[in-house]
Amino acid sequence: MRAKLMPAIGVEGDIGYRQEKLGNDALTIRQWPVTVTGLLYPLPFLYGALGGGWYNTTFDYADVYNKAGYADETTRKFGWHLGAGVELPASHSIKLFGDVRYVFLDQKLKNLPDAVLDGDNANFYSINAGLLFRL
Secondary structure, eight states: EEHHHHHHTTEEEOOOEEEEEETTTTTTEEEEEEEEEEEEEEETTTTEEEEEEEEEEEEEEEEHHHHHEEEEEEEEEEEEEEEEEEEEESSSSEEEEEEEEEOOOOOOOOGGGGSTTOOOOOOOOOEEEEEEEEE
């Protein structure tokens, strides 16, 4: 959900889903982020984004690691994001949007044996695209 409060300022609320596999499928990360983002429009079609939210994360370890004592777990962590994007009118009541965001999530990943994750961390890029409908 997105709303423009003024011509140059907007706000967005979002509930998303993402999944990522690390270490040759040793770890599957599933996230349901609930975020709020402030939007700054220096031009009517271009915006910068800054926000934060709660990242509900499930760490699902492969069976071989579960048997070795690594239990699956779900956590909730606060994270920040920064990005930029564009909004392009498709009609009077529909806009297309696309943006790229970098998420700063200071979440520690367990050290699996044999350096399976090899330096992977919880920060990530998010590429988003969609339609906005005027109500």
